[in-house]
Amino acid sequence: MNDFPYLPHTQKDIEEMFSFLGIKDIDELYRDIPALFKGELNIPSGLSELEVKERLTDLSQMNKNMEEYGIFRGAGIYNHYIPSVIYPLASNRNFLTAYTPYQAEVSQGTLQILYEYQTQICNLTGMEVSNSSMYDGASALAEAILMAKRINGKNHVLMSKTVHPEYQEVSKTYVEVQGMNIEQIGYLSETGQLDLDELTSKITQETSCVVVSYPNFFGVIEDLKAIREKVPSDVIFIVVTYPISLGLLETPGKFGVDIVVGEGQSLGNTPSFGGPGLGIFASKKKYIRKMPGRIIGETVDQDGKRGFCMILQTREQHIRREKATSNICSNHAFNALLASLYMNVMGKQGIREVSLQNYHKAHYLAKKLVETEKFKPVFDGPFFNEFVLESKIDPDLLNEKLLEQHYFGPLILKNFYEEMGNKVLFCATELTKKRDIDFLCSFLEGLS
Incomplete structure (x- = not known):
């Protein structure tokens, strides 16, 4: 018998797997994971229900209420201010689901609100297609970089130094196992905008994409028209945006941007300890089959009545793993619901x-x-x-x-x-x- 009785493998099965993987011990599979804690954990003794409630109340009172x-x-x-009507509407059972919708029989209300969300994001960003949201702005950017590679097969990424530093860290984590490398582009000390000369000098035949923020991390508004003129047509131009700013600024789509991503928290979602939020993801229509996540479409049923369905689900749960465009297991659908309601209530x-x-x-x-x-x-x-x-x-x-x-x-x-x-x-x-x-x-x- 093997040392893992909860596994249905014989010792011979395990030895064959070890031989195939070129390892001698199960621990070698976990060599990249920090060693497990050895010793006694510093855990206090148990408390009664009343004591636990009092303790949690004391801890909660240490939090700061942003309204104060x-x-x-x-x-x-x-x-940002969230209109009072948003959360009561979001709790309507026609829209609210306790889980991310995967199957065709998902409620029409959920599909409708996600369809409207996609339409609103396209209007806001000036792009042709949008998915029904992602985890957050940082992972949306990382997925956009991987999407660029799927489009042109290249591995060199040029990213402005004024993209949110945490977004940069997440992107590095995503792409390092894909054989991609990220190179920074500096900013001008006078304006805080992207250094266009440095951008031009660093673009090579291997450049997959150029990433900038609009506005950037310093709050400065980048000149997307000037940047677009410097980025070759075979290089994917990715813009990270702050959606509220697009109520005033020209949309990225007007400048020929290929992919627009961003954090959607400002659209009706509370700051709430920095999350959860939702990732905005929109692109040109010609890249739709390279896009991660899911897309909701409008159709008619057998009686000719208007209806909605998931038209693209290019995930490993629906197609062969090697053809999946993302392994995302959730899309923060409730946060997208809040964003859609916010945009509906606020209007243009x-x-x-x-x-x-x-x-x-x-x-x-x-x-x-x-x-x-x-x-x-x-x-x-x-x-x-x-x-x-x-x-x-x-x-x-x-x-x-x-x-x-x-x-x-x-x-x-x-x-x-x-x-x-x-x-x-x-x-x-x-x-x-x-x-x-x-x-x-x-x-x-x-x-x-």
């Missing part, structure tokens, strides 16, 4: 109004902060609702003191970019109040 705080931070997750004009408020409040905040003489501008490129300033106050001290006053201060950029020193990233949204901006500026007078 002023917020000057974004960097990928944003504090509503999203534009939110976008305008973000823009104007951020520019007012930047102006007032510079006037305190505690900060100075870093980039002169156009920005949306985030911007970089160099602080004369120690950034850690600044955030510590602001937190004591129930304010979340700016993101400290040296945590992501070593060269940034005392530079910080501020953000304003439609929920940023003038009184909070005025308080911040007056509070700074006592700091040095």
Whole structure:
């Protein structure tokens, strides 16, 4: 008998597998996994139900309620107003499902709302097709890079240094086992925009795709038209976007972008500890069969009535594994439902109004902060609702003191970019109040 009685394999079966894999021991299969903890775990003794409830209540009260705080931070997750009608509608049993829909018999309400979500994302991004969402913005970008390889078979990726640093890390993790390599493109110290000369010099015959953010991680708006002119037609142009900004900015699709991805949290989803969110994924129609995830289509039933169905499910659960475009096992369908309802409720004009408020409040905040003489501008490129300033106050001290006053201060950029020193990233949204901006500026007078 073997050492694993719960497995239906004989010792001979196991030895044959070991021989085929070129290993001698089962532990060799787990050599890339850190060694299991050996010794006694530091676990406290058990508690009664009452004691557990009291303990959990105490822990929950350590959390900060964002509604009680002023917020000057974004960097990928944003504090936006969610209309009160969104969650009651999302709880409607015609739309809500407890599980990601896989089968053809899934409720028509769920399929309809995902179909509408896809249509809305296409309208928002200016792209031709959208899938019914992905995990989050970071994994959506990584999947877009893999999709680019499926399209042109190349392995060289050029990624702007101003793409969200965490998105870059996720992308590296995805592509390293695919034989792909990611090379960074720098930014101009004056504008904060992509260095077009460096981009041009690094494009080779092996370049699969070019990745930029719009706006970028510094909040600066990239010139997609100029970048598109530098990217050859056989190189896939991928843009990571912030959907709320598209209420004001020209859509990426207007500039000939091949794939658009992004984090959809700002569309009716709460920040909630940084997740869950949803990944936006849209592309040109000619690449639809290379796209990961699923696509919902409109049809008619045998009685001629309007209906919806999943028309593309290129996953390993539905086709041969080697032909699958993704191994995604969920698509955060409920988060996509929230996003679809948000876009329906807000409408084109509503999203534009939110976008305008973000823009104007951020520019007012930047102006007032510079006037305190505690900060100075870093980039002169156009920005949306985030911007970089160099602080004369120690950034850690600044955030510590602001937190004591129930304010979340700016993101400290040296945590992501070593060269940034005392530079910080501020953000304003439609929920940023003038009184909070005025308080911040007056509070700074006592700091040095």
